[in-house]
Amino acid sequence: xxxxxxxxxxxxxxxxxxxxxxxxxxxxxxxxxxxxxxxxxxxxxxxxxxxxxxxxxxxxxxxxxxxxxxxxxxxxxxxxxxxxxxxxxxxxxxxxxxxxxxxxxxxxxxxxxxxxxxxxxxxxxxxxxxxxxxxxxxxxxxxxxxxxxxxxxxxxxxxxxxxxxxxxxxxxxxxxxxxxxxxxxxxxxxxxxxxxxxxxxxxxxxxxxxxxxxxxxxxxxxxxxxxxxxxxxxxxxxxxxxxxxxxxxxxxxxxxxxxxxxxxxxxxxxxxxxxxxxxxxxx
Amino acid sequence: xxxxxxxxxxxxxxxxxxxxxxxxxxxxxxxxxxxxxxxxxxxxxxxxxxxxxxxxxxxxxxxxxxxxxxxxxxxxxxxxxxxxxxxxxxxxxxxxxxxxxxxxxxxxxxxxxxxxxxxxxxxxxxxxxxxxxxxxxxxxxxxxxxxxxxxxxxxxxxxxxxxxxxxxxxxxxxxxxxxxxxxxxxxxxxxxxxxxxxxxxxxxxxxxxxxxxxxxxxxxxxxxxxxxxxxxxxxxxxxxxxxxxxxxxxxxxxxxxxxxxxxxxxxxxxxxxxxxxxxxxxx
Numbered sequence: 001x002x003x004x005x006x007x008x009x010x011x012x013x014x015x016x017x018x019x020x021x022x023x024x025x026x027x028x029x030x031x032x033x034x035x036x037x038x039x040x041x042x043x044x045x046x047x048x049x050x051x052x053x054x055x056x057x058x059x060x061x062x063x064x065x066x067x068x069x070x071x072x073x074x075x076x077x078x079x080x081x082x083x084x085x086x087x088x089x090x091x092x093x094x095x096x097x098x099x100x101x102x103x104x105x106x107x108x109x110x111x112x113x114x115x116x117x118x119x120x121x122x123x124x125x126x127x128x129x130x131x132x133x134x135x136x137x138x139x140x141x142x143x144x145x146x147x148x149x150x151x152x153x154x155x156x157x158x159x160x161x162x163x164x165x166x167x168x169x170x171x172x173x174x175x176x177x178x179x180x181x182x183x184x185x186x187x188x189x190x191x192x193x194x195x196x197x198x199x200x201x202x203x204x205x206x207x208x209x210x211x212x213x214x215x216x217x218x219x220x221x222x223x224x225x226x227x228x229x230x231x232x233x234x235x236x237x238x239x240x241x242x243x244x245x246x247x248x249x250x251x252x253x254x255x256x257x258x259x260x261x262x263x264x265x266x267x268x269x270x271x272x273x274x275x276x277x278x279x280x281x282x283x
Numbered sequence: 284x285x286x287x288x289x290x291x292x293x294x295x296x297x298x299x300x301x302x303x304x305x306x307x308x309x310x311x312x313x314x315x316x317x318x319x320x321x322x323x324x325x326x327x328x329x330x331x332x333x334x335x336x337x338x339x340x341x342x343x344x345x346x347x348x349x350x351x352x353x354x355x356x357x358x359x360x361x362x363x364x365x366x367x368x369x370x371x372x373x374x375x376x377x378x379x380x381x382x383x384x385x386x387x388x389x390x391x392x393x394x395x396x397x398x399x400x401x402x403x404x405x406x407x408x409x410x411x412x413x414x415x416x417x418x419x420x421x422x423x424x425x426x427x428x429x430x431x432x433x434x435x436x437x438x439x440x441x442x443x444x445x446x447x448x449x450x451x452x453x454x455x456x457x458x459x460x461x462x463x464x465x466x467x468x469x470x471x472x473x474x475x476x477x478x479x480x481x482x483x484x485x486x487x488x489x490x491x492x493x494x495x496x497x498x499x500x501x502x503x504x505x506x507x508x509x510x511x512x513x514x515x516x517x518x519x520x521x522x523x524x525x526x527x528x529x530x531x532x533x534x535x536x537x538x539x540x541x542x543x544x545x546x547x548x549x550x551x552x553x554x555x556x557x558x559x560x561x562x563x564x565x566x
Contacts, residue, residue, distance in 0.1 A: 007448070019302065103446040105412075106391040129388070134448040140423075163386040165290070165417040 001083050003090045007138050010091050014052075014139065022049035026141035026168070028132065031055040031092075032072040032186030033081045036176040040145040041085045043173050052139050053082055055092040060103065061127030067272070072189040091139070103130050109156050112248060116263055117152050117274070120238050125156050132157055136166045143169045147176075149183050151261060151276045155248055175275070177203065183275045195269025198235060202275045205230065205240075206262045210279060213242070213254065230266065238265040238272070245278050254281055284366050286373045290421050293374050297335075297422065305332035309424035309451070311415065314338040314375075315355040315469030316364045319459040323428040324368045326456050335422050336365055338375040343386065344410030350555070355472040374422070386413050392439050395531060399546055400435045400557070403521050408439050415440055419449045426452045430459075432466050434544060434559045438531055458558070460486065466558045478552025481518060485558045488513065488523075489545045493562060496525070496537065496545075513549065521548040521555070528561050537564055 004010035017024065025044030029037055037053075044051040055078055062068035075092070082090055107129040112118070118125050136144070146154050154172050161170055176184045181203040182196070191199060205226055212222040219242045227237045242251050245259035263276040287293035300307065308327030312320055320336075327334040338361055345351035358375070365373055390412040395401070401408050419427070429437050437455050444453060459467045464486040465479065474482055488509055495505040502525045510520045525534050528542035546559040 011450075019304065021302065101445070104393050104395065104442055105446045106393070108389040108391060110387050110389070112387065130446065137448040137450055140450070159387055162384070163388045163413065165420040167294075167420055167423070 001079075001087055001090060003079065003092065005093060006097055007093065010089070011138065013089070017050055018140070023142045024048060024139065025051045026135065026139045026144045027051060027053045027087075028135050028144070028146070029053060029055055030057045030071065030186065031078045032074050032189060033078045034176075034184045034186065034188075036147055036149065036184035038081075038085050039176050040147060040173050041082070041087055043171055044143065044145050045086050048141075048143060050088045051086070052089040052091060052141065053087045054135055054139070055090060056098060056131070058098070058127060058131040059095060060099070060130055061124050063121045063123050070190065072186050074189075091135075098131070098134060105130075107160075109159055112152070112156055112159060115152075115243070115248060115250075116239055116241055116265065117150075118156075120265065125153070128153055129156065129160050132160065133164075133166070136161075136168055141168050143171055145171045145173055148172050148278070149175045149185065149274065149276065151245070151263060151278070152248060155246070181207075183273075185273060187271050187273060190271045191269050195271065198233060199268045199273055201230060201233065201235060202264055202266060202268070202273060203277075206264060206275060206277045209240070209242070209262050210277060213281075216254070219251070234268075236267045238267065240264045257281075284362075284370055284373060286362070286375065288376060289380055290376065293372070294421065296372070300333055301423070306425045307331060307422065308334045309418060309422045309427045310334060310336045310370075311418050311427070311429070312336060312338055313340045313354065313469065314361045315357050315472060316361045317459075317467045317469065317471070319430055319432065319467035321364075321368050322459050323430060323456050324365070324370055326454055327426065327428050328369050331424075331426060333371045334369070335372040335374060335424065336370045337418055337422070338373060339381060339414070341381070341410060341414040342378060343382070343413055344407050346404045346406050353473065355469050357472075374418075381414070381417060388413075390443075392442055395435070395439055395442060398435075398526070398531060398533075399522055399524055399548065400433075401439075403548065408436070411436055412439065412443050415443065416447075416449075419444075419451055424451050426454055428454045428456055431455050431561070432458045432468065432557065432559065434528070434546060434561070435531060438529070464490075466556075468556060470554050470556060473554045474552050478554065481516060482551045482556055484513060484516065484518060485547055485549060485551070485556060486560075489547060489558060489560045492523070492525070492545050493560060496564075499537070502534075517551075519550045521550065523547045540564075 025048030027040045027044050057071055107126045113125045158170055180200045182200050209222055223240050230237055241263045243261050245261040251260050259278050259280055261276050261278045265274045308331030310323045310327050340354055390409045396408045441453055463483045465483050492505055506523050513520055524546045526544050528544040534543050542561050542563055544559050544561045548557045
């Protein structure tokens with residue numbers, strides 16, 4: 001496994017691989033790797049000759065310095081993890097390498113970023129779009145892998161790729177969960193054992209809401225009760241949304257033929273977590 | 284010379300050239316080609332193995348339907364012009380090929396787009412940034428050529444390339460002028476012979492302002508007199524700006540060490556024209 005810290009030596013190496021007609025898969029990460037990332041790597045290893053994993057805690061996508069400072073960083077373990085998971089190339093640039101100057105342009109994705117993460121983390125998707133554009137331009141991957149946990153992020157990146165004609169196929173890899181059902185996340189490393197027990201309720205809540213939708217219960221009523229119950233247990237829900245899985249617009253009645261998603265963001269034990277489930281409505 | 288109308292067949296051809304390690308130069312145009320474009324082609328032919336010229340009247344960069352409809356289109360002549368100027372590949376996509384769906388993301392370049400063209404043509408640079416990003420992603424050129432006449436556009440594209448790490452070297456090619464000093468422009472085709480005579484005064488005005496700056500006259504006073512004189516001749520000045528050639532910020536006094544530029548936009552004979560000159564201030 002090769003490790004690159006600077007763009008030019010990475011590109012020198014990738015250019016050789018392109019001349020050898022190797023296909024390249026990109027797995028962009030912020031490190032603190034877990035089995036969710038392993039699923040991304042596995043998907044990339046299966047369909048590409050070379051898998052590049054980037055590790056970069058991207059400052060421009062954090063709307064909050066405290067969150068940026070507290071974001072778990074486990075570089076040594078990450079490198080071992082990637083090695084044992086078959087990664088070919090690691091790209092772990094410094095902040096200065098990625099941002100020799102602060103980016104001046106800003107992206108706006110309109111409606112797609114006006115709800116959920118976009119609403120509660122102003123500027124977040126601008127930072128995501130900038131860093132992902134840079135990674136696409138630096139690595140020029142044939143395929144790129146993102147986790148379903150960041151559902152809105154994936155939808156935004158899909159728009160970015162379509163609108164600007166980036167030459168990469170996007171793959172959304174299903175959420176990995178531990179035995180309890182908790183969605184794997186780097187931020188879970190910040191939870192106490194009590195927090196871990198509480199966090200399980202996010203997924204349980206989504207499953208309960210899904211059931212109530214199937215039973216034709218009103219979503220808004222179900223939500224109000226549930227958010228109240230979670231608050232009593234010490235979980236502060238930031239949002240709980242029932243959306244069209246493609247447009248991310250609120251589902252107003254159950255007559256849509258598209259996939260739908262239930263998305264939640266909540267603070268558990270002082271840590272902000274997100275989760276979602278995607279499913280089909282059957283009449 | 285090969286001509287492609289669709290992205291996938293162009294890319295198939297370009298991918299072969301990349302495997303042969305050919306360098307690719309891109310000259311993006313909106314057609315209605317003239318000797319200004321020939322200078323761009325010449326610059327590209329000199330330093331690349333293959334020169335790709337795109338012809339696409341990009342609707343998203345027009346803030347005004349009338350301007351879009353009146354934009355000169357001379358496709359047959361353009362093809363002959365490119366053939367005789369040594370172009371290797373023409374890419375002339377349909378609107379649907381470039382925009383199968385309306386782009387939803389928007390670019391904002393902050394201060395860089397708050398003056399001059401950005402101020403008077405709202406949305407213009409968003410459309411430019413989208414189409415140029417697409418062309419970079421489709422053609423993947425080692426070098427890209429733009430004319431100095433669109434000075435602010437070049438500065439915006441420089442920011443785009445830096446901020447998003449596009450893998451292309453930008454070249455700004457000096458303005459080509461006819462014998463009278465008129466900057467060559469596709470829009471000149473819309474001028475009557477009387478309009479052509481009047482249009483010469485744009486460049487003459489810039490030279491006069493440059494002289495008055497060298498003589499330590501106050502720019503704002505010179506501007507007011509000149510704009511009045513031009514109005515009497517039937518030329519409506521939209522803006523006349525004295526700016527730092529890099530930041531595009533107004534030069535408030537003559538003590539800067541950077542290159543400076545004088546930029547003008549005016550309506551002559553019903554046609555909106557722009558021109559600029561870049562020069563060094565010597566103390």
